[in-house]
Amino acid sequence: MISVDTKTTFFRPFSGGIHPRSYKSLTAKSSSQRSVLMPEKLYFSLQLPNGEMLRPLVAVGDNVVKGQKIAVGKSPMHAPLHASANGQVVEIVSHITSHPGKLKSPTIVVATSNDLSWSSDYHSRSIATLTSDEIIAGILDAGIVGLGGAGFPTGMKAKFARQSKVDTLVINGGECEPYLTCDDRLMQEQSAQIIAGIRLLMIAAGAKKALVGIEDNKPLSLESMTNAASEDPSIEVHSVPSLYPMGSERHLIKALTGQQVPLGGLASDIGILVNNVATAHAIYQALRYGRPLVSRLITVSGQGIHQPCNVEVPIGTRVRDVIAFCGGLNMDCERLIFGGPMMGQVITDLDIPVGKTVGGILALTSEEIGDSESKECIRCGQCVRACPMGLMPFMIAANSRASEFEKAEELGVKHCLSCGACSYICPSRLPLVQYFQHAKGVLNQRSSAVQRAERAKQLAAAKTARLEAEAQAKLAAKEAKAKRGGRSAGRRSSRKAVEAKEGDV
Helix, strand or coil: CCCECCCCCCCCCCCCCECECCCHHHCCCCCCECCCCCCCEEEEECECCCCCECEECCCCCCEECCCCEEEECCCCCCCCEECCCCEEEEEEEEEECCCCCCCEEEEEEEEECCCCCCCCCCCCCCCCCCCHHHHHHHHHHCCCECCCCCCCEHHHHHHHHHHCCCCEEEEEECCCCCCCCHHHHHHHHCHHHHHHHHHHHHHHHCCCEEEEEEECCCHHHHHHHHHHCCCCCCEEEEEECCCECCCCHHHHHHHHHCCCCCCCCCHHHHCEEEEEHHHHHHHHHHHHHCCCCCEEEEEEECCCECCCEEEEEECCCEHHHHHHHCCCECCCEEEEEECCCCCCEECCCCCCECCCCCCEEEEEEHHHHCCCCCCCCCCCCHHHHHCCCCCCHHHHHHHHHCCCHHHHHHCCHHHCCCCCHHHHHCCCCCCHHHHHHHHHHHHHHHHHHHHHHHHHHHHHHHHHHHHHHHHHHHHHHHHHHHHHHHHHHHHHHHHHHHHHHHHHC
16 A cells, blocks of 8 residues: 655755655664574675675684684675674585575584674774774775665775775765654764764765755654764755655765766765765774674565664674564564665575565565556656756656667666666556666666677787787798898808809819
8 A cells, every 4th residue: 555645845956856755763763672582593695696606714623713714705896705793614505595596505513602792802992093994904904885875895985985086975864765763873872983984984985074864753863963973064964855765876966065966976976975974884883893893774664563772783693593582573574675665685495584674574565565556657747847967767768668768878877876666656566676676677788788798809800810910920920031041042052152163173
């Protein structure tokens, strides 16, 4: 059943957007539960979301301590993995991942101990004199990625931002997805640490100021963050309208600065770096206490779970263990989702481990999911009014359904955020986002095929040129040898003639 909040706002920083029913009251008053959930086993997948594989640093039978690095990548673009508990590696096996196709990958399985503490290696240290390079190195070593969902290595993002000479750091505290409240609770409870993390990130990126955007439906977070930043004039905390998708990078930038990120461009193109409040908190923990990213606060919510709450979950915890900690599922639970209901991913198996980019686990009932039966498009234009990118979703969907992918590309399908605003507002319940994702997948596949063909053509041309050069070199060598042979024969004939003449004499 579609439920839309019809409240209006006098300030609308960008066109489009919707006011979905929030459901945040289920967990908004739930103080985070930290260092409580600890399953018997943790599962660390060696395959990153982008498909790259990590190399294990441990073997079966090895004892590991909380925070120990257990897997690394080929480059700084691949964030390392750290043990999120004290225990022992019991096996390295193929285990299911969060991929929608239920793919499996090599996975380090750690049996945890009853000792939940950090070792003496992870202690308080001074951060007052850290340089940009030291901060970036510390972030990379701690395996910190964007906790807003993107998962890009934060250290590399800061390094690229510094190279691009950004001057403004934008911190996303919007949390515009329904149900999710973990960032809200984090800002209320750890505001001082978040602000300290923002200062460190400013030094790393070379930014001169920071703008923190928090939706106006989070008054306690606004108050806490404003107080924490009150003594630093370079950090400003701003209230932004609770309008979905305010959490989108380009739309938050528009709301806070009035600047527009170019289509197909990056925030750094206009001198801005964007990060999440949870990422800033993780940076402080890593540099102040030497603690790598081994857990994160997530929201477990929905009417399909007995005890909705915000809980600190060790990386590698299976979904079934998180659900059991929250009292289990109700009988009327119909769907499990990683993240929020608008842009989240359906959970296909309870044994999937929680990764660094998971901000929530939702257990939704049929009432929350709504009527999923699609009808014919009635050309009402609701999707056009809701689209925050100014696209015409119904036209793009029609061309995608007809396999007219080039026309869909002309209409801007590649600029779609996949935010789901159009699908949410559509009275015909058309799966618009699925059409767009399919179209983008086909276009990307075709583009890759063209690139591969062009690369093969270049390699073939290079091979032909090389063979021709080698043939010409051989011919030139042969001719040079023949020429030298002719000269030698001439010299031998001359010597014989001279010798014969001398003999006659």
